[in-house]
Amino acid sequence: MNILPTEIPDVLIIEPRIFGDDRGFFFESYNERAFADKAGITAHFVQDNHSRSCQNVLRGLHYQIQQSQGKLVRAIVGTIFDVAVDIRKSSPTFGQWISCLISAENKRMLWVPAGFAHGFLVLSDYAEVLYKTTDYYAPQHERCILWNDPDLAIDWPLTAAPILSAKDEGGQLFKSAEIYS
Template sequence: MNIIPTEVSDVFITEPRVFEDQRGFFYESFNEKAFAEKLGVEIHFVQDNHSRSTQNVLRGLHYQIQQPQGKLVRAVVGSVFDVAVDLRKSSPTFGQWVGSILSAENKRQLWVPAGFGHGFCVMSEVAEVLYKTTDYYAPQHERCVLWNDPDLAINWPLTADPVVSAKDQAGQPLKSAEVFS
């Protein structure tokens, strides 16, 4: 596994070692021991999630203020622009974001630690995203930072107006959002 650091502390892109031949391909999408050795972070996942969306669907920026979730995100069909926003007030990169294209072709994954907002927009006709989480979904603790907050100025690669849920349209600007200490 190759680890690519990002400009935002604690967020990493992983590239698996892929074995391909005439039959297709094989790769380990997660190995707890290798992850701990390469990143120096011990992680235990408790839940796997799978979403399917069409082009220009934008989901996020989601987080849980209690029971925060670390997420290991990958696209298994199509491509998405995946974003992590640092919501840890004490962090030197608080309020900064990093984005990466995750696709079935590049097989990259984004490690989004607990304390970050997460979202993505679909760049292909259809995309399926799988992500592992370090804590269980707790809707009572779910929060949302507004995806188009001008203070974040995320450069979403959209080809049309995004398709956004009512919940995500009602997200809070970072200035007034409940964040981590």
């Protein structure tokens, strides 16, 4: 696998080694030993999630203030614009974000460690996204930062108004959101 660093050193883009021929393809989407040896990711994953969304659906920016989740994100259908925002007050990259195009075609994965808010925008007609998490879903600890927060100024590649859940419409401004110390 190929590990691509991002502007935020803790967030990594992972390109798996693809074995393909006229029959199709094969790749390891996760191998604990390889992730530890090549990417330094020693996280223990406890839950797999699968979402399907139509074009222009924007999910995020989500995090859990307790039971913080690291996420290994990939798209198995379609294309997404994936975003991670550093919300660790003590971090030198606090308040910074990175983005990555993840698709079924490029088979890239994004490692989003605990301490980050995460969101994505569906660019294709629809997308199916799988992500492994390092802690269990805890709705009582779930928080949401407003996707279009002016202080973050995320450059979402929107071609129309995003389709949002009520939770995402009601996200907190970054400057008033509960964050990690």
